Amino acid sequence: xxxxxxxxxxxxxxxxxxxxxxxxxxxxxxxxxxxxxxxxxxxxxxxxxxxxxxxxxxxxxxxxxxxxxxxxxxxxxxxxxxxxxxxxxxxxxxxxxxxxxxxxxxxxxxxxxxxxxxxxxxxxxxxxxxxxxxxxxxxxxxxxxxxxxxxxxxxxxxxxxxxxxxxxxxxxxxxxxxxxxxxxxxxxxxxxxxxxxxxxxxxxxxxxxxxxxxxxxxxxxxxxxxxxxxxxxxxxxxxxxxxxxxxxxxxxxxxxxxxxxxxxxxxxxxxxxxxxxxxxxxxxxxxxxxxxxxxxxxxxxxxxxxxxxxxxxxxxxxxxxxxxxxxxxxxxxxxxxxxxxxxxxxxxxxxxxxxxxxxxxxxxxxxxxxxxxxxxxxxxxxxxxxxxxxxxxxxxxxxxxxxxxxxxxxxxxxxxxxxxxxxxxxxxxxxxxxxxxxxxxxxxxxxxxxxxxxxxxxxxxxxxxxxxxxxxxxxxxxxxxxxxxxxxxxxxxxxxxxxxxxxxxxxxxxxxxxxxxxxxxxxxxxxxxxxxxxxxxxxxxxxxxxxxxxxxxxxxxxxxxxxxxxxxxxxxxxxxxxxxxxxxxxxxxxxxxxxxxxxxxxxxxxxxxxxxxxxxxxxxxxxxxxxxxxxxxxxxxxxxxxxxxxxxxxxxxxxxxxxxxxxxxxxxxxxxxxxxxxxxxxxxxxxxxxxxxxxxxx
Ligand code: ADP
Ligand code: MG
Numbered sequence: 001x002x003x004x005x006x007x008x009x010x011x012x013x014x015x016x017x018x019x020x021x022x023x024x025x026x027x028x029x030x031x032x033x034x035x036x037x038x039x040x041x042x043x044x045x046x047x048x049x050x051x052x053x054x055x056x057x058x059x060x061x062x063x064x065x066x067x068x069x070x071x072x073x074x075x076x077x078x079x080x081x082x083x084x085x086x087x088x089x090x091x092x093x094x095x096x097x098x099x100x101x102x103x104x105x106x107x108x109x110x111x112x113x114x115x116x117x118x119x120x121x122x123x124x125x126x127x128x129x130x131x132x133x134x135x136x137x138x139x140x141x142x143x144x145x146x147x148x149x150x151x152x153x154x155x156x157x158x159x160x161x162x163x164x165x166x167x168x169x170x171x172x173x174x175x176x177x178x179x180x181x182x183x184x185x186x187x188x189x190x191x192x193x194x195x196x197x198x199x200x201x202x203x204x205x206x207x208x209x210x211x212x213x214x215x216x217x218x219x220x221x222x223x224x225x226x227x228x229x230x231x232x233x234x235x236x237x238x239x240x241x242x243x244x245x246x247x248x249x250x251x252x253x254x255x256x257x258x259x260x261x262x263x264x265x266x267x268x269x270x271x272x273x274x275x276x277x278x279x280x281x282x283x284x285x286x287x288x289x290x291x292x293x294x295x296x297x298x299x300x301x302x303x304x305x306x307x308x309x310x311x312x313x314x315x316x317x318x319x320x321x322x323x324x325x326x327x328x329x330x331x332x333x334x335x336x337x338x339x340x341x342x343x344x345x346x347x348x349x350x351x352x353x354x355x356x357x358x359x360x361x362x363x364x365x366x367x368x369x370x371x372x373x374x375x376x377x378x379x380x381x382x383x384x385x386x387x388x389x390x391x392x393x394x395x396x397x398x399x400x401x402x403x404x405x406x407x408x409x410x411x412x413x414x415x416x417x418x419x420x421x422x423x424x425x426x427x428x429x430x431x432x433x434x435x436x437x438x439x440x441x442x443x444x445x446x447x448x449x450x451x452x453x454x455x456x457x458x459x460x461x462x463x464x465x466x467x468x469x470x471x472x473x474x475x476x477x478x479x480x481x482x483x484x485x486x487x488x489x490x491x492x493x494x495x496x497x498x499x500x501x502x503x504x505x506x507x508x509x510x511x512x513x514x515x516x517x518x519x520x521x522x523x524x525x526x527x528x529x530x531x532x533x534x535x536x537x538x539x540x541x542x543x544x545x546x547x548x549x550x551x552x553x554x555x556x557x558x559x560x561x562x563x564x565x566x567x568x569x570x571x572x573x574x575x576x577x578x579x580x581x582x583x584x585x586x587x588x589x590x591x592x593x594x595x596x597x598x599x600x601x602x603x604x605x606x607x608x609x610x611x612x613x614x615x616x617x618x619x620x621x622x623x624x625x626x627x628x629x630x631x632x633x634x635x636x637x638x639x640x641x642x643x644x645x646x647x648x649x650x651x652x653x654x655x656x657x658x659x660x661x662x663x664x665x666x667x668x669x670x671x672x673x674x675x676x677x678x679x680x681x682x683x684x685x686x687x688x689x690x691x692x693x694x695x696x697x698x
Contacts (some may be wrong), residue, residue, distance in 0.1 A: 046155035060095035228658035234688035290418035296444030297616035298580025318392025353378035354526025557585030567593035
């Protein structure tokens with residue numbers, strides 16, 4: 001992002017091997033770090049800084065503190081331990097008195113660097129021993145050599161084999177000052193003031209050579225905000241483009257329509273559902289496409305809100321699509337809609353990959369002719385062949401199961417449908433503001449009333465026998481149970497992992513031979529899946545053994561127990577989704593996570609978090625912390641370049657400021673015609689033009 005302008009010459013565009021103090025070996029190391037030209041070196045920023053170690057007189061020494069001091073070498077001692085480790089000890093008398101022993105391991109060459117009587121500067125972390133002060137592997141330099149400035153923060157750069165910090169720092173010190181002079185400012189003065197950031201040349205100096213750590217922090221602020229501003233400007237440009245060029249069907253929730261739809265939904269809505277519906281109604285009554293995320297924990301009632309949006313669309317004579325991640329869920333949605341819409345004129349169609357050719361052609365034709373109002377389906381809906389007669393709304397259920405780019409595929413020329421995305425995995429605000437192309441967000445926090453309580457247990461395979469007895473007691477009371485196994489079939493090379501087929505056999509021959517069991521997994525033909533699920537819904541099956549295909553969405557109110565085998569193999573969000581299958585009606589729910597034999601229950605943070613917390617939003621945050629933001633939902637899916645400076649999880653305030661400022665910029669200059677903005681605009685297009693299809697805006 002921070003490429004200098006094309007005017008830049010000389011040092012910035014010089015190949016690394018021609019920079020001062022860089023020989024061919026060093027150049028090769030630098031190239032391994034991705035540095036080909038001077039500019040790449042300039043924008044290789046420190047990962048962090050080593051705290052300064054200020055000059056300290058020996059009467060001020062404190063255990064564990066990083067200090068520098070000057071002293072005289074009084075003794076050298078060298079030793080090789082039994083296992084061949086070389087130890088060099090250098091005894092130094094600091095100027096203020098006392099004694100410090102400097103120790104190095106396996107650096108025999110160092111011995112030549114020190115002579116008794118020499119005065120040296122040493123920098124490192126102090127450690128007290130019984131008699132003495134010690135410093136392990138300190139940095140040293142002859143007094144007055146200026147080799148390092150001990151009271152400044154030392155930059156820590158990314159390294160590669162053979163290249164050490166002091167060498168890289170030396171290259172930086174020699175090459176950067178001249179280059180920095182050549183760099184042009186990207187942000188106009190007024191924007192810098194608004195963001196409260198320093199100029200680019202000062203920021204470059206301070207990020208590489210800070211005198212105080214605060215200078216480095218201010219420099220980081222400048223580059224983070226620049227990076228986020230470029231991102232937000234790109235998103236704002238995209239939004240502008242969308243709003244200027246895209247027309248969407250206006251679906252107005254008139255009083256009459258609103259009342260009629262609420263009547264169909266059949267529940268008194270929760271406060272959060274009402275708010276979400278209002279927000280969606282407002283969005284859909286504009287001729288600009290809605291782009292909204294509806295997030296809410298498992299069982300919070302997102303489907304009802306989605307149904308409202310669909311019916312609002314149909315009432316305005318447009319077609320609506322609901323895309324679900326699995327065939328099972330798509331069928332369930334279709335059944336519910338058909339039930340809610342019995343005795344109405346709304347026609348519901350189902351389109352999944354499992355349909356026979358003939359059925360599929362038929363439904364496709366009905367969609368194209370406009371004989372179907374609501375289309376429920378799976379990814380099969382993304383087929384390029386599918387034509388709608390007047391598509392007004394696309395809803396994607398359980399968005400985290402799809403790629404983000406996929407949903408863009410349903411956007412066509414002509415009228416653009418409104419978009420609503422449902423997710424039970426909350427998306428951090430910053431991610432929603434960025435990776436998802438500037439989504440608006442509605443959140444459902446409260447659960448519908450009348451929810452029974454739920455208990456979660458952890459157990460091991462040894463305890464399963466008594467757990468099955470508990471499950472049996474629930475079944476005796478008329479309830480139903482899920483048993484979840486991570487894989488479909490047993491595998492020959494690793495039979496320690498539970499399989500649905502294996503567990504089904506074991507349970508139906510053992511503890512539940514007198515019960516009706518069902519088996520569900522992704523490899524069954526669609527009609528079998530449908531039959532098994534129907535039987536479970538209607539109560540003919542007592543215990544459903546399944547893979548995680550039931551993870552999302554399945555809604556069977558009479559099911560009260562779920563047993564999750566080898567639970568440590570599943571992610572927190574997934575476990576929570578599975579647990580969301582039970583206690584959906586008035587009966588108390590019981591979930592049991594069974595740890596695999598390799599799992600140390602006490603140490604497994606994920607399983608511990610799972611039993612101790614029942615809030616999907618909190619769990620999602622813990623999950624992020626436990627996994628790190630690496631595979632954060634959506635970021636890589638969205639196909640945007642990774643952030644270099646900013647941290648999407650932590651820099652929330654920066655992101656919000658950048659978003660505000662980007663909108664201000666576009667508001668006062670919608671065509672970005674101001675010459676002062678030209679560098680910023682070209683940087684934005686260079687970085688995001690392709691991934692966000694910005695065309696030649698600005
Ligand atoms: P999710 O957000 O996980 O998709 P669902 O939409 O499946 O949740 O809702 C879970 C259950 O709660 C369903 O059985 C649904 O009928 C019920 N429900 C939703 N909203 C309400 C409400 N306002 N009052 C009572 N029950 C509701
Ligand atoms: Mg749902």
